[in-house]
Amino acid sequence: MIKTLTHLERLEAEAIHIMREVVAEAEYPVMLYSVGKDSAVMLHLARKAFYPSPPPFPLLHVDTTWKFQEMYKLRDQMARESGMELLVYQNAEAAERGINPFDHGPLHTDMWKTEGLKQALDKYGFDAAFGGARRDEEKSRAKERIFSFRTASHGWDPKNQRPELWNLYNARKNKGESIRVFPISNWTELDVWQYIHLNNVPIVPLYFADERPTVERDGMLLMVDDDRFPLAPGEVPVMRSIRFRTLGCYPLTGAVESTAKTLPAIIQETLLTTTSERQGRAIDKDAGGAGMEVKKQQGYF
Amino acid sequence: MADATTTDPVYVTETLIAEDIDAYLDQHQHKTMLRFITCGSVDDGKSTLIGRLLYDSKMIFEDQLAALESDSKKVGTQGQEIDFALLVDGLAAEREQGITIDVAYRFFNTEKRKFIVADCPGHEQYTRNMVTGASTADLAVILIDARKGVLVQTRRHSYLCRLIGIRNIVLAVNKMDLVDYDQSVFDGIVADYTAFAASIGIDSFTAMPISGFKGDNITTRSANTPWYSGPTLVDHLETVEVNSARDAEKPFRLPVQWVNRPNLDFRGFSGLIATGSVKPGDAVRVLPSGKTSTVTSVVTLDGNLDEAVAGQSVTLCFANEIDCSRGNVISAADAPPEVADQFEATLVWLNEEALHVGRAYWLKLATQTVSATVQQPKYAVNVNTMEHVAVKTLELNAIGVAELATDKPLVFEAYADNRTLGGFILVDKLTNATVAAGMLHFSLRRAQNVHWQALDISRESRAGLKNQAPAVLWFTGLSGSGKSTIANLVEKQLFRMNRHTFLLDGDNVRHGLNRDLGFTEADRIENIRRVGEVARLMVDAGLIVITAFISPFRAEREMVRSLIPEGEFFEVFIDTPLAVAEERDVKGLYKKARAGNLKNFTGIDSPYEAPANPEIRIDTTTTTPEEAARLIVDALLGDR
Numbered sequence: 001m002i003k004t005l006t007h008l009e010r011l012e013a014e015a016i017h018i019m020r021e022v023v024a025e026a027e028y029p030v031m032l033y034s035v036g037k038d039s040a041v042m043l044h045l046a047r048k049a050f051y052p053s054p055p056p057f058p059l060l061h062v063d064t065t066w067k068f069q070e071m072y073k074l075r076d077q078m079a080r081e082s083g084m085e086l087l088v089y090q091n092a093e094a095a096e097r098g099i100n101p102f103d104h105g106p107l108h109t110d111m112w113k114t115e116g117l118k119q120a121l122d123k124y125g126f127d128a129a130f131g132g133a134r135r136d137e138e139k140s141r142a143k144e145r146i147f148s149f150r151t152a153s154h155g156w157d158p159k160n161q162r163p164e165l166w167n168l169y170n171a172r173k174n175k176g177e178s179i180r181v182f183p184i185s186n187w188t189e190l191d192v193w194q195y196i197h198l199n200n201v202p203i204v205p206l207y208f209a210d211e212r213p214t215v216e217r218d219g220m221l222l223m224v225d226d227d228r229f230p231l232a233p234g235e236v237p238v239m240r241s242i243r244f245r246t247l248g249c250y251p252l253t254g255a256v257e258s259t260a261k262t263l264p265a266i267i268q269e270t271l272l273t274t275t276s277e278r279q280g281r282a283i284d285k286d287a288g289g290a291g292m293e294v295k296k297q298q299g300y301f
Numbered sequence: 302m303a304d305a306t307t308t309d310p311v312y313v314t315e316t317l318i319a320e321d322i323d324a325y326l327d328q329h330q331h332k333t334m335l336r337f338i339t340c341g342s343v344d345d346g347k348s349t350l351i352g353r354l355l356y357d358s359k360m361i362f363e364d365q366l367a368a369l370e371s372d373s374k375k376v377g378t379q380g381q382e383i384d385f386a387l388l389v390d391g392l393a394a395e396r397e398q399g400i401t402i403d404v405a406y407r408f409f410n411t412e413k414r415k416f417i418v419a420d421c422p423g424h425e426q427y428t429r430n431m432v433t434g435a436s437t438a439d440l441a442v443i444l445i446d447a448r449k450g451v452l453v454q455t456r457r458h459s460y461l462c463r464l465i466g467i468r469n470i471v472l473a474v475n476k477m478d479l480v481d482y483d484q485s486v487f488d489g490i491v492a493d494y495t496a497f498a499a500s501i502g503i504d505s506f507t508a509m510p511i512s513g514f515k516g517d518n519i520t521t522r523s524a525n526t527p528w529y530s531g532p533t534l535v536d537h538l539e540t541v542e543v544n545s546a547r548d549a550e551k552p553f554r555l556p557v558q559w560v561n562r563p564n565l566d567f568r569g570f571s572g573l574i575a576t577g578s579v580k581p582g583d584a585v586r587v588l589p590s591g592k593t594s595t596v597t598s599v600v601t602l603d604g605n606l607d608e609a610v611a612g613q614s615v616t617l618c619f620a621n622e623i624d625c626s627r628g629n630v631i632s633a634a635d636a637p638p639e640v641a642d643q644f645e646a647t648l649v650w651l652n653e654e655a656l657h658v659g660r661a662y663w664l665k666l667a668t669q670t671v672s673a674t675v676q677q678p679k680y681a682v683n684v685n686t687m688e689h690v691a692v693k694t695l696e697l698n699a700i701g702v703a704e705l706a707t708d709k710p711l712v713f714e715a716y717a718d719n720r721t722l723g724g725f726i727l728v729d730k731l732t733n734a735t736v737a738a739g740m741l742h743f744s745l746r747r748a749q750n751v752h753w754q755a756l757d758i759s760r761e762s763r764a765g766l767k768n769q770a771p772a773v774l775w776f777t778g779l780s781g782s783g784k785s786t787i788a789n790l791v792e793k794q795l796f797r798m799n800r801h802t803f804l805l806d807g808d809n810v811r812h813g814l815n816r817d818l819g820f821t822e823a824d825r826i827e828n829i830r831r832v833g834e835v836a837r838l839m840v841d842a843g844l845i846v847i848t849a850f851i852s853p854f855r856a857e858r859e860m861v862r863s864l865i866p867e868g869e870f871f872e873v874f875i876d877t878p879l880a881v882a883e884e885r886d887v888k889g890l891y892k893k894a895r896a897g898n899l900k901n902f903t904g905i906d907s908p909y910e911a912p913a914n915p916e917i918r919i920d921t922t923t924t925t926p927e928e929a930a931r932l933i934v935d936a937l938l939g940d941r
Contacts, residue, residue: 004546005612007334007415016614017573020558024627024668049571049614051602053563135406142405142420162735163429163651165436166724167573168665172733186417188408194329268322 008195015042015183016049017167018146019130022181023056025171026128029181030087032117033059035071036247037203038132040078041184041192044201046130047082054083060129061088062120064112066101066249068225074204089120101251102230108249118154121178128171128179136188146185152176193270197263206244207266209258213237220254245270328412335543338419338434338467340458341444346475350444350513351407351418354535357520358409404434413539428684428698429651431461432738436724439544440469442534447480447510451493456501457684463501464647464700464740466717469541470498470506473534478512482525501687507537544720548611552636553577553585554714554722556667557629561616569600569616570625575667575721577633579617580608584634587625588712593634594619628669630712630722638714638722641744642707647716648675650695652729652736658694659826661860662736664707666725671707672863673727674830677823678703693823695737704745716740730863731856763843767801771840772937773865776849777858777912778875779904780890781882783921783929784849787875790930792847798938800845805832807850820901826857833861840869845937853903855910873933874915879904881922 005013022029031046033039046055059079079086094111101108121129135142145161147169162170171179184192196203213224215237222229223244224237229251231237242255243266256273260266317325341347405420419434421427435441441462445455462470472494480486491508498506509518510526511534517523520535532540554575561569579585583596599606600616609615617631625631632638650656656675664673680689681701695701716723727737764771774791776784785806792804811818815831818824829852839846852858862870882904883891894902901907912918917936919929 003549003608003610004333004543005610006330007332008330010334010545010612013573013612013614017558020571020614021668024559048602050559050561051600051616052567052569053561136408142407143403163433163738165433165726165735165738166720167437168667168724168726170665170726170728170733170735172663172728174733186406186408188410188415190329190410191415194326197326198330264322264326267326268318271318271325 008191008198011184011187011191012045012048012195014167014186015045018169018181018183019046019049019055021169022128022130022171022179023050025169026179028124028126029057029128029130030060030121030124030126031055031057031084031130032132033061033075033086034132034247035061035067035075035078035204036132037192037196037207038134038184040201040203041187041195042130042132043078043082044195044199045183057130058085058087060120060124060126061086062113062116063088063090064108064116064249065090065095066108066112066251068204068206068223068247068250068253070204070206071247074202078202087120087124089116089123091116091119100228101249108252112249121154126178127173128181130181130183132184133182134187134189134192135185144182144185146182147171148180148182149173150178150180154178189270190267193263193267197267204247206247208262209241209243209260211239212242212255214240214242214255221257222253223250223255225250329410332410332413332415333543334415334417335440335538335541336417336419336438337440337442337538338421338431338438338462339442339444340421340431340434340462341475342446342449342452342454345444345446346513347420347444350442350473350475350511350519351420353513353516353519354416354418355407355409357516357535358411404430411535411539416538428457428461428649428700431458432465432649432651435462435465435467436720436738438465438467440471440538440541441467442471442473444473444475445490445494447474447476447486447490450490451497453685455494456497456687459498459503460501460682460684460687463503464649466720466740470503471534471537472506472508474508474510475513477510477517477526478515482510482517482523484526484528487529507531509534509537545612548576549578551576551611551719553579553583553631553633554638554719555579555615555617555631556669556712556721557625557627557631558668560626567618568622569618570631571614571616572631572668573614574609574611576611576719578608578610579615581605585617585619585631586634586637587623588630588632588637589640589710590624590629591637592623592625594621594623596620630667638712638719639744640710640712642710643704643745644707644711644713645679645702645704645742645745646725646739647700647702647742648678648695648727649738650697650699650701650736651738652734653697654729654734654736655697656695656737657826657856658823659830660856661708661730661830661863663728663730664705664711664725664739665728666711666713666723666741667721669711671709671711673705673707675727676704676706702742705739713741713744715743729856730859760841760843763841765843767843769800769843769845770869771843772845772869772871773836773840773861774845774847774871774873774933774937775836775852775858775861776847776873776875777852777915779877779879779882779909780851780902781885781887782875782877783926784851784875786926787919787929787933788847788849790926791933794930794934795845795937798934801843802845802847803839805835805846805848805850810850820907822854822901822907825901826854829854829857829861833857833864836861837864840865851903851909853907853909855912858912871917871937872912872915873917873919874912875919875921875929876911877921 061075091112099108099111145164149161150156214221240257241259243258244253244255258269260269339347407418409416419438421431421434443458474487474490487510509531510529511518517525518533522533555572557570558572561571579596581596581598585596586593596617597620598618599609658677659674661672661674664671678692678695678701681692681699683690714722723741725739726735729736776788778784788804792802795802815828818828832848836846836848886892893899894905903909917933
């Protein structure tokens with residue numbers, strides 16, 4: 001009796017196949033590494049795809065200087081363990097102008113992340129960039145290709161994407177054009193968690209519940225991760241048992257109250273919870289229903 | 302409405318998550334995966350059905366549901382009730398138009414399986430999308446509106462599913478609630494469909510009466526259809542056989558993606574197993590070379606495997622060092638696939654720019670990329686009537702059968718036997734767009750009997766004897782631009798310098814080699830292809846070849862460039878504005894063309910695509926022919 005592969009085995013094989021195609025056909029690939037759980041899975045898959053060689057591309061972290069401290073710690077540790085080069089890019093103009101999430105709202109994401117990513121790709125001349133986006137995350141992503149083409153100015157034209165048949169990917173492009181590649185397009189949030197669980201993939205401890213200093217802002221529970229957090233006069237952070245479902249810039253990422261300290265407990269909570277994953281982030285709501293779609297056309301991942 | 306004696310699978314799952322998460326995870330870990338597509342006409346209720354599947358399997362969160370409820374009232378088409386279609390209609394543009402214009406992928410789980418649904422639009426002009434969605438599917442759900450019965454679109458979708466090789470077809474007769482769950486309506490539609498299906502080679506399908514809107518026979522048996530004893534849609538999806546199970550029983554094939562060589566002691570070949578299985582000790586053959594070896598280990602990060610099967614990504618190590626690289630196929634030693642360079646294939650045209658017969662495209666099949674040309678199609682298929690139609694080319698969304706030839710041998714199998722080694726895409730060499738999908742039928746015998754003759758005297762020794770570096774000076778420009786005049790001067794000058802040259806002139810070649818060709822686009826492409834091949838033979842002989850052809854299409858000039866070794870092709874653009882060339886009108890051709898007595902004349906009613914980056918550009922409005930010839934000779938010999 002021949003073994004039937006489970007869904008996770010098929011998803012893993014598909015992601016590895018995609019990564020190998022890119023390495024074989026692109027000139028200068030890079031893996032975008034945001035230190036979140038999807039990035040953790042991507043890095044693990046890359047190590048599997050090229051074992052016993054280290055993955056033949058660098059990791060690129062487009063840094064906003066506002067990530068959680070525990071993220072920076074895990075980032076450096078994982079780069080060491082995987083034997084990969086870690087490139088950290090910070091938008092110099094954003095740094096100079098002191099752009100921050102407290103005073104500048106959407107401009108913060110635009111300058112540090114969207115502009116930062118474009119600048120980093122141009123600076124190093126990468127022609128293919130792996131990202132951990134999934135089709136189940138958001139409506140406009142359900143139609144995203146696995147190989148997503150960007151013009152020389154990083155624009156994304158939904159009408160001008162290539163049909164993808166079977167598992168044949170057309171990685172050809174003209175000078176200056178680039179591809180964003182999404183190897184875990186077909187994974188759901190549950191698949192990601194289960195894969196982390198089964199493969200003991202290291203993730204940032206912030207995903208697990210713990211007592212952390214918090215304040216409430218506009219109905220969101222924020223963690224006071226360092227002393228740059230502006231407190232109101234007399235305001236004192238409250239210790240609460242919280243964890244994070246997604247990780248980004250700490251002043252923009254809402255926590256949930258939770259006691260889930262193990263992966264099964266997290267998965268249980270995720271499945272029983274009643275709000276979708278991106279709800280904890282402010283970014284989708286910027287432009288009404290089509291927030292992410294507009295961001296993508298501007299070059300956000 | 303639900304049958305009280307059957308348990309609701311959704312409910313069980315939810316209880317298990319709450320009460321025993323470890324048991325749930327164990328169950329989820331062992332799920333298999335089924336990919337399917339849904340196809341139907343615009344109002345057959347596809348989006349509603351998918352929305353319903355997501356909703357019933359609890360893939361919709363409360364915040365999405367709240368948004369859905371408010372959207373339903375604003376733009377919904379179901380009055381005050383929830384419009385499930387709004388859940389799946391993605392991009393802003395189409396949400397306003399109310400139609401789905403691209404393939405969207407959705408995900409849901411049941412107790413037994415994870416599902417990936419490709420949501421395919423039903424419009425005629427979107428054959429492209431349906432073929433894309435179907436290419437990865439194990440099963441197709443063909444939706445029929447119970448009020449309308451089998452429509453032209455139903456036939457088209459069924460034909461496309463059959464073409465892509467989907468074996469499991471579900472005929473979902475939807476909107477049964479709108480025909481009062483009448484069995485005779487259902488039976489009538491099934492009888493109609495059975496007759497049609499047999500005529501296109503679908504010998505079995507599963508028909509079921511459903512309502513996506515009301516939920517009948519989706520996850521639970523409906524009390525409204527007591528006359529129906531078959532499975533619910535979800536029951537069927539959970540138990541039908543997936544493709545990968547069938548693939549594992551075929552002979553072993555692994556297209557090599559990448560050679561893994563971290564150090565001198567390790568050399569592995571990485572790829573996704575297309576069919577069959579492999580274990581240490583297996584005898585394997587590498588195609589196209591035919592060399593054999595034995596597998597010593599199947600390497601993964603989690604340790605070496607005792608066996609690996611179709612669908613797994615692995616790295617293989619061999620007992621001895623044999624040549625094996627990206628594009629090769631590792632196969633069972635005693636059952637290797639074929640190798641050939643001429644084929645018959647079905648093509649589905651995916652691009653706004655129609656097929657150019659004779660033009661070279663990139664062909665990608667598994668991990669092999671070669672240059673390929675397509676002959677004039679034998680016929681195209683009218684997807685509404687299944688009739689064969691005579692055609693000269695294939696336009697967007699056309700499906701046709703044609704012969705094609707590749708510049709290097711391909712390792713392949715018939716698509717019907719192996720999707721991975723029989724399915725391919727064609728890529729435009731200039732725009733890099735994916736222009737067609739293809740399915741190989743068989744190889745054409747004549748190619749197998751014509752082998753390359755290995756020559757004992759090399760092209761280097763031929764050139765060495767003449768004491769020169771071979772080259773092609775490819776002149777291009779409008780009629781009357783001065784190509785022939787300048788080319789003649791260049792040849793004379795080179796001759797005086799003891800260079801061995803040959804001038805191929807457009808008009809002269811058309812009196813002999815190409816006398817059978819006219820001036821249609823297809824003939825112009827063939828004209829240039831032949832001249833390109835002749836030029837290639839002549840540079841191989843060590844000559845400096847000078848050609849003077851209008852050669853209006855960029856793609857053909859690039860095709861010739863790709864035939865000639867790097868550094869030996871010089872594109873010489875004789876840049877004369879149309880007005881100037883027309884005023885000179887040395888041969889009186891412009892006058893004829895303007896009078897309508899000469900068809901397809903470049904610059905008048907046929908385009909000229911100027912070179913973007915020619916090696917040499919001559920502006921004839923500021924340069925005399927003699928100066929031009931000197932510039933060209935200097936550019937050719939300057940760095941040699």
